[in-house]
Amino acid sequence: MIQLHDLQFEPFISEAEIEEAIAKVASQLNADYKDENPVFLGVLNGAFMFASDVIKRFEGDCEVSFVKLGSYEGTSTTGAVKTLLGLNQQLKERRVIIIEDIVDTGNTLEEINKILKKEGVADYQVATLFFKPEAYKKEFNIKYAGLEIPNKFIVGYGLDYDGLGRNLTKVYKRKE
Numbered sequence: 001m002i003q004l005h006d007l008q009f010e011p012f013i014s015e016a017e018i019e020e021a022i023a024k025v026a027s028q029l030n031a032d033y034k035d036e037n038p039v040f041l042g043v044l045n046g047a048f049m050f051a052s053d054v055i056k057r058f059e060g061d062c063e064v065s066f067v068k069l070g071s072y073e074g075t076s077t078t079g080a081v082k083t084l085l086g087l088n089q090q091l092k093e094r095r096v097i098i099i100e101d102i103v104d105t106g107n108t109l110e111e112i113n114k115i116l117k118k119e120g121v122a123d124y125q126v127a128t129l130f131f132k133p134e135a136y137k138k139e140f141n142i143k144y145a146g147l148e149i150p151n152k153f154i155v156g157y158g159l160d161y162d163g164l165g166r167n168l169t170k171v172y173k174r175k176e
């Protein structure tokens with residue numbers, strides 16, 4: 001059990017399970033994009049760790065870029081996604097892979113969809129380490145998902161509770 005601010009969290013996903021999920025997504029991305037020179041577009045802050053680990057395993061040429069969006073306060077979404085740092089690279093006619101730590105309601109993705117449509121990208125897909133199918137309310141297909149998880153609040157491996165927990169190498173869930 002660990003404590004972050006006022007909440008307790010219990011172990012939920014081990015390092016080995018995380019490794020396996022990363023390897024699965026990396027092998028799918030290698031199969032689909034190895035000769036495509038894609039742009040990996042990481043969504044800060046949460047995706048920094050997954051982006052690093054999955055992109056390291058990519059075997060072709062690629063470029064890496066980041067945007068910073070935020071909508072979570074405490075343990076729930078505010079529903080309003082703020083763009084805190086926008087795109088700083090031309091993506092016209094490029095194949096883009098959005099790199100997310102987690103897809104939950106899909107609100108963040110919807111905001112990125114808007115950004116990418118304006119850019120005139122060739123196409124884009126999402127690669128996320130964690131996916132909550134019960135919470136996801138949008139149409140866009142999540143093509144690459146490392147692990148499907150229940151609708152619980154988690155921390156670790158990039159994910160925070162009010163700023164804490166991003167450095168944890170395992171994933172924990174809120175104690176009920």
Ligand SMILES: O=P(O)(O)OC[C@H]1O[C@H](OP(=O)(O)OP(=O)(O)O)[C@H](O)[C@@H]1O
Pocket residue numbers: 043044045046047069070071072077100101102103104105106107108109159160
């Ligand atoms: O599908 P959604 O309900 O939109 O949730 C997913 C988003 O929530 C988290 O970001 P957050 O807003 O907590 O910002 P952070 O990455 O800086 O922690 C996570 O990194 C995803 O980007």
Ligand SMILES: Nc1nc2[nH]cnc2c(=O)[nH]1
Pocket residue numbers: 072102103104105152153154155159160161
């Ligand atoms: N830390 C954290 N951020 C999230 N953003 C969307 N879902 C989650 C979650 O379960 N945990």
